[in-house]
Amino acid sequence: MFRTDKSWKAEWPATRAQWRAGKKGRGPGPGQLGPPNGFAMLPWLLMGMGAFSHLIQGRTANPWVGGVSLFVFNSLYIYVVFRASDKRARESRSTTLALVGLGLVTAFMSVMYGGPWLLFWMLLGLAAGSVLRGRHVGRAMLALAVTAGLVAGFKDGWGAINVAYGTLISGLVTSAILTLAETVKELGETRQELARTAVDQERLRFSRDLHDLLGHTLSVIVVKSEAARRLAPRDLTAALVQVHDIESVGRQALVEIREAVTGYREGSHNTELDGARSALSAAGIEPVVRQWGPPLEPWAEALLGWVIRESVTNVVRHSSGATRCTITLEAAAERVRLTVADDGRGAGPAAADDAVRTGTGLSGLGERLTAAGGSLTSGPGAHGGFVVTARLPVPAGATAAPA
Numbered sequence: 429m430f431r432t433d434k435s436w437k438a439e440w441p442a443t444r445a446q447w448r449a450g451k452k453g454r455g456p457g458p459g460q461l462g463p464p465n466g467f468a469m470l471p472w473l474l475m476g477m478g479a480f481s482h483l484i485q486g487r488t489a490n491p492w493v494g495g496v497s498l499f500v501f502n503s504l505y506i507y508v509v510f511r512a513s514d515k516r517a518r519e520s521r522s523t524t525l526a527l528v529g530l531g532l533v534t535a536f537m538s539v540m541y542g543g544p545w546l547l548f549w550m551l552l553g554l555a556a557g558s559v560l561r562g563r564h565v566g567r568a569m570l571a572l573a574v575t576a577g578l579v580a581g582f583k584d585g586w587g588a589i590n591v592a593y594g595t596l597i598s599g600l601v602t603s604a605i606l607t608l609a610e611t612v613k614e615l616g617e618t619r620q621e622l623a624r625t626a627v628d629q630e631r632l633r634f635s636r637d638l639h640d641l642l643g644h645t646l647s648v649i650v651v652k653s654e655a656a657r658r659l660a661p662r663d664l665t666a667a668l669v670q671v672h673d674i675e676s677v678g679r680q681a682l683v684e685i686r687e688a689v690t691g692y693r694e695g696s697h698n699t700e701l702d703g704a705r706s707a708l709s710a711a712g713i714e715p716v717v718r719q720w721g722p723p724l725e726p727w728a729e730a731l732l733g734w735v736i737r738e739s740v741t742n743v744v745r746h747s748s749g750a751t752r753c754t755i756t757l758e759a760a761a762e763r764v765r766l767t768v769a770d771d772g773r774g775a776g777p778a779a780a781d782d783a784v785r786t787g788t789g790l791s792g793l794g795e796r797l798t799a800a801g802g803s804l805t806s807g808p809g810a811h812g813g814f815v816v817t818a819r820l821p822v823p824a825g826a827t828a829a830p831a
Contacts, residue, residue, distance in 0.1 A: 478544030542583025557602030721759025
């Protein structure tokens with residue numbers, strides 16, 4: 429009877445949980461890989477083991493200076509790479525100062541000792557690549573590589589070319605990998621957000637369709653049931669006609685609900701006009717339909733069909749003392765206007781009547797029309813009663829044959 433595909437219900441809790449986790453900064457969900465963090469950068473410190481070995485073996489002049497320099501370098505390196513995983517921390521002044529200090533320490537150790545201490549330029553390139561982003565990364569890393577080559581040249585001669593090249597490559601590759609990883613993470617979060625939005629829109633669409641469908645259908649069934657009850661004692665044949673209409677309305681409602689569930693319902697203002705005539709006549713209200721202009725586009729027919737359905741439902745349910753309901757459809761080259769007006773007194777005071785009539789149904793219709801570039805207004809008429817007016821623009825180039 430209804431659609432058995434409920435995959436969106438199974439996917440919704442996981443999608444919502446992942447979106448909430450990302451929104452609260454809890455990191456990637458199960459099965460997802462986020463950008464490399466500071467821990468992924470720590471193993472590269474093993475490149476300094478040669479300098480540490482020289483220090484332990486006593487092969488380094490001024491070992492206390494070397495030890496303090498090594499400690500300061502490692503501390504600044506850890507500080508920089510761990511702050512690089514957060515954009516705000518990465519762009520802060522403290523991170524920039526720490527990176528500058530790291531460069532000064534590296535230059536000092538290179539000039540002071542040379543040899544394996546020159547490898548710290550590559551570690552500096554890694555730290556710089558983890559912080560720098562954007563189109564200026566290439567120029568910044570090239571400047572750093574040139575500086576590394578010039579400083580290393582005092583100790584290693586032509587070997588400084590290898591130091592400069594290693595510094596350049598380590599920085600560029602690190603920046604590229606981290607940028608790519610962050611982009612993939614952002615795409616994943618965007619996909620989750622789009623999935624959540626799609627589910628929300630589907631739930632909203634279904635709730636609107638269900639409200640409009642059931643509100644109208646139940647109102648027609650109630651009106652025709654009352655007519656059948658009144659006619660049964662004196663005209664059984666007429667009462668059976670009303671019962672037959674109730675059966676037809678119920679069957680049609682089942683079809684419409686199936687279409688609403690699957691999302692393939694396309695209304696027609698002509699179909700809704702026929703239903704409106706039947707519902708109004710059963711309620712003892714004279715239907716008056718006036719329409720002129722070229723044929724409407726299918727999307728406009730569907731939207732105006734919803735307006736007719738909801739407006740007539742409100743007339744049947746809320747218009748106290750109404751004897752006539754006029755439905756006017758005016759189609760022109762650039763716009764379409766639909767007006768549904770009754771001559772009733774409303775259901776009590778004007779304020780209460782407005783509150784009843786501008787409820788969920790008309791609000792939902794207003795949102796539909798606004799999304800299509802149109803508008804919906806409703807309120808007491810100039811000569812009494814209640815008037816609902818829908819306006820829709822006709823896109824340029826729309827084809828329309830004369831009526």
